[in-house]
Amino acid sequence: MRHVISLLIENESGALSRVSGLFSARGYNIESLTVAPTEDASMSRMTIVTTGSDDIIEQITKQLNKLVEVIKVVDISESAHIERELMLIKVRATGKDRDEMKRMADIFRARIIDVTEASYVIELTGNQGKLDAFVAAIGNELILETVRSGICGVGRGDRVLKV
Amino acid sequence: MVLSGAEIVIRCLQEEKVEYVFGYPGGAVLFLYDALFNQDQVRHVLVRHEQAAVHAADGYARSTQSVGVALVTSGPGATNAVTGIATAYCDSVPMVIISGQVPTAAIGQDAFQEVDTVGITRPCVKHNFLVRDVKDIAPTIKKAFHLARTGRPGPVLVDIPKDVSMHKCEFSYPDKVEMRSYNPVVKGHQGQIRKAVQLLLEAKRPMIYTGGGVILSDAAEQLTKLTRLLGFPITNTLMGLGAYPASDRQYLGMPGMHGTYEANMSMHFCDVLLAIGARFDDRVIGNPDHFAEEPRKIIHVDIDPSSISKRVKVDLPIVGNVRDVLDEMISQIEAANARPNQEALGAWWKQVEEWRSRDCMKFKNSDEIIKPQYVVQKLWEVTGGDAFVTSDVGQHQMWAAQYYRFDKPRRWLNSGGLGTMGVGLPYAMGAQLAHPDAQVACVTGEASIQMCIQELSTCKQFRLPIKICNLNNRYLGMVRQWQQLFHGGRYSESYMDSLPDFAKLAESYGHVGIRVERPSDVEGALREAFSRKNDLVFLDFQVDQTENVYPMVQGGKGLTEMILSAEDL
Numbered sequence: 001m002r003h004v005i006s007l008l009i010e011n012e013s014g015a016l017s018r019v020s021g022l023f024s025a026r027g028y029n030i031e032s033l034t035v036a037p038t039e040d041a042s043m044s045r046m047t048i049v050t051t052g053s054d055d056i057i058e059q060i061t062k063q064l065n066k067l068v069e070v071i072k073v074v075d076i077s078e079s080a081h082i083e084r085e086l087m088l089i090k091v092r093a094t095g096k097d098r099d100e101m102k103r104m105a106d107i108f109r110a111r112i113i114d115v116t117e118a119s120y121v122i123e124l125t126g127n128q129g130k131l132d133a134f135v136a137a138i139g140n141e142l143i144l145e146t147v148r149s150g151i152c153g154v155g156r157g158d159r160v161l162k163v
Numbered sequence: 164m165v166l167s168g169a170e171i172v173i174r175c176l177q178e179e180k181v182e183y184v185f186g187y188p189g190g191a192v193l194f195l196y197d198a199l200f201n202q203d204q205v206r207h208v209l210v211r212h213e214q215a216a217v218h219a220a221d222g223y224a225r226s227t228q229s230v231g232v233a234l235v236t237s238g239p240g241a242t243n244a245v246t247g248i249a250t251a252y253c254d255s256v257p258m259v260i261i262s263g264q265v266p267t268a269a270i271g272q273d274a275f276q277e278v279d280t281v282g283i284t285r286p287c288v289k290h291n292f293l294v295r296d297v298k299d300i301a302p303t304i305k306k307a308f309h310l311a312r313t314g315r316p317g318p319v320l321v322d323i324p325k326d327v328s329m330h331k332c333e334f335s336y337p338d339k340v341e342m343r344s345y346n347p348v349v350k351g352h353q354g355q356i357r358k359a360v361q362l363l364l365e366a367k368r369p370m371i372y373t374g375g376g377v378i379l380s381d382a383a384e385q386l387t388k389l390t391r392l393l394g395f396p397i398t399n400t401l402m403g404l405g406a407y408p409a410s411d412r413q414y415l416g417m418p419g420m421h422g423t424y425e426a427n428m429s430m431h432f433c434d435v436l437l438a439i440g441a442r443f444d445d446r447v448i449g450n451p452d453h454f455a456e457e458p459r460k461i462i463h464v465d466i467d468p469s470s471i472s473k474r475v476k477v478d479l480p481i482v483g484n485v486r487d488v489l490d491e492m493i494s495q496i497e498a499a500n501a502r503p504n505q506e507a508l509g510a511w512w513k514q515v516e517e518w519r520s521r522d523c524m525k526f527k528n529s530d531e532i533i534k535p536q537y538v539v540q541k542l543w544e545v546t547g548g549d550a551f552v553t554s555d556v557g558q559h560q561m562w563a564a565q566y567y568r569f570d571k572p573r574r575w576l577n578s579g580g581l582g583t584m585g586v587g588l589p590y591a592m593g594a595q596l597a598h599p600d601a602q603v604a605c606v607t608g609e610a611s612i613q614m615c616i617q618e619l620s621t622c623k624q625f626r627l628p629i630k631i632c633n634l635n636n637r638y639l640g641m642v643r644q645w646q647q648l649f650h651g652g653r654y655s656e657s658y659m660d661s662l663p664d665f666a667k668l669a670e671s672y673g674h675v676g677i678r679v680e681r682p683s684d685v686e687g688a689l690r691e692a693f694s695r696k697n698d699l700v701f702l703d704f705q706v707d708q709t710e711n712v713y714p715m716v717q718g719g720k721g722l723t724e725m726i727l728s729a730e731d732l
């Protein structure tokens with residue numbers, strides 16, 4: 001099962017490698033990991049997308065909690081939550097593809113943020129599925145580069161992850 | 164008071180009441196050694212290899228209730244220390260390791276004797292720090308000791324660049340630590356404890372299984388009280404030996420791969436298992452699927468939530484410090500004035516006694532050749548069962564665990580989790596320094612002892628009257644046993660050729676060496692050794708080369724599928 005784990009961690013050098021080292025040492029999957037400081041610069045917020053059986057997910061959250069610099073851990077995918085990912089995708093845009101690319105961007109509510117004679121850079125946010133659909137719709141032949149941020153997640157409504 | 168970083172480190176150690184630092188100097192720690200030189204409160208033990216520094220500090224910690232401290236230089240000093248650190252980590256031993264680092268400006272430049280010590284040790288420490296500013300030294304060391312000894316204990320490393328140890332700042336030692344990210348639970352959940360007590364009182368076939376956590380939390384007294392109050396059978400893991408007196412009738416011996424028949428059968432067939440500070444290691448429960456076949460309710464007391472339901476599903480978790488949880492259990496039972504189901508308990512004991520009557524620890528003694536088990540039995544007799552016993556790793560370790568009956572905690576020092584050959588002598592050094600008047604024996608093998616043999620020199624310098632009992636079988640015995648049983652008797656590289664004459668070797672270091680070849684000389688040699696109060700004596704027992712450790716649960720097999728003796732093969 002796919003899970004989205006959010007955590008608050010002291011914003012100290014080496015903290016990220018403690019988390020990623022934990023995953024590799026214990027053989028847990030990481031699908032994506034994003035991290036950046038919060039409004040309180042002494043803390044970072046991390047979103048980890050992982051897969052595993054219930055037992056493994058239980059161990060992952062326990063092991064994360066055990067890291068001395070980790071302040072809080074929540075599996076936000078256990079209830080209603082929002083996920084977003086940012087993608088920058090550079091596509092070939094010449095001849096008839098140029099209009100087609102523009103049309104696709106509109107359909108997906110993406111934005112073209114850089115234009116040259118031969119290419120566009122398109123910016124798109126959404127959940128993972130939407131981004132995957134966009135990539136599929138464009139097709140690999142026309143894609144020059146894709147850059148994805150990995151997922152950020154937050155619980156809906158009253159559920160707040162804070163110290 | 165303005166002090167240099169190095170002076171601050173030593174002042175911090177003084178504040179922490181550190182008695183001994185085990186270490187080895189080098190370029191990156193020269194200022195620290197200078198600061199050590201100028202005081203005499205913290206004593207330094209100069210070992211002959213950094214691995215031994217960490218092991219000795221670890222042995223000191225295991226035999227006392229305090230944090231062990233080691234000091235090593237950058238680069239090779241730090242890498243030599245890694246085995247020691249990992250060993251302590253696997254057995255949750257509280258330690259602080261201070262390592263020198265190249266100057267801050269040189270970090271990342273492939274400087275002389277530079278390694279990424281924090282990176283290398285990250286997976287085998289509870290936590291580690293690189294101190295970049297002299298002002299951070301005191302708060303960091305304060306945190307390091309706090310982390311090492313609280314919660315699930317473990318080694319903490321503090322890496323200090325040379326320039327940081329040279330810079331100066333005002334010194335004051337913080338009197339408390341606040342870390343929003345670190346607050347281990349101490350008291351167990353009252354409601355959970357109540358449910359556990361209920362389950363225990365209603366049990367028909369109860370069993371208590373305890374481990375290193377009881378020793379680490381200094382709760383042997385509470386454990387003994389609770390066990391007597393309930394009247395249940397009890398087993399202690401290899402890491403928990405001595406937490407409950409081995410000479411008591413309720414004690415069934417060690418569980419697991421080389422545990423007793425009665426302990427393993429009781430673990431398997433009980434209906435309520437009370438696990439306390441033990442982590443259901445694969446060497447203890449064998450095949451987890453086989454273990455799960457028999458239905459039973461499991462109560463698990465552990466301070467580390469990640470130990471609970473890791474390998475075996477637990478019905479009633481209690482997160483907390485063993486000592487506090489047991490105090491609470493005892494007071495609830497006493498307050499309720501309740502007793503377990505006596506009739507059921509009587510029937511269960513009858514079954515347990517039947518298992519015990521198999522006498523699985525018996526062995527065939529000999530007049531011709533020294534049996535290793537016999538040496539340990541005699542060691543127990545000669546020392547009145549009251550010595551600190553350290554061991555290395557292999558068959559001799561198992562015989563020491565099986566035949567030396569520990570009645571007190573912190574008397575048995577060995578590497579259970581990592582299984583590190585070479586710990587025996589340095590552990591004995593740490594224990595002897597901590598308990599100068601106690602009898603300290605190191606039960607070792609001719610292979611293991613050679614992994615830290617250089618420490619005989621340290622023992623001479625610090626006059627440590629350790630008694631080394633070398634069960635010399637001229638084999639990597641434990642490896643040979645597996646090769647005999649599981650690899651068709653192909654003894655690939657498991658013989659120990661070209662051995663030194665250990666007695667003469669010990670003599671050349673200035674110690675006493677005795678070679679013992681006949682069973683009839685065993686006891687006399689031991690008595691002679693222990694009567695020499697001021698000498699290190701190296702007893703080189705030439706033991707039966709073909710002896711195996713039984714009982715044995717093979718890897719992958721269930722706990723009840725034991726080989727009890729050579730006749731079972």
Ligand SMILES: Cc1cc2nc3c(=O)[nH]c(=O)nc-3n(C[C@H](O)[C@H](O)[C@H](O)COP(=O)(O)OP(=O)(O)OC[C@H]3O[C@@H](n4cnc5c(N)ncnc54)[C@H](O)[C@@H]3O)c2cc1C
Pocket residue numbers: 253254255314315316373374375376377379380399400401402403417418419420421422439440441442443444446447464465466467470483484485486556557560578579580581582583641
């Ligand atoms: C050659 C060889 C053979 C072996 N054979 C056997 C064998 O036959 N039988 C056997 O038992 N072992 C054997 N071992 C040892 C085995 O590998 C494990 O090291 C050992 O079983 C683990 O012991 P433990 O479960 O007591 O856990 P430990 O490693 O001692 O862990 C302690 C547990 O207690 C918890 N804890 C720590 N402090 C506290 C506290 N204050 N309060 C609450 N909880 C706390 C920790 O979180 C942890 O879960 C063998 C090792 C070797 C090298």
Ligand SMILES: Cc1ncc(C[n+]2csc(CCOP(=O)(O)OP(=O)(O)O)c2C)c(N)n1
Pocket residue numbers: 555556557558559560582583584607608609610611612634636638639640641642
């Ligand atoms: C550092 C290290 N290397 C290898 C091993 C694997 N090993 C486990 S027991 C053993 C043999 C130990 O031989 P010895 O010390 O003579 O003890 P014996 O089993 O003969 O009593 C070996 C090589 C280990 N545990 N530690």
Ligand SMILES: [Mg+2]
Pocket residue numbers: 557608609610634635636637638639640
């Ligand atoms: Mg041997």
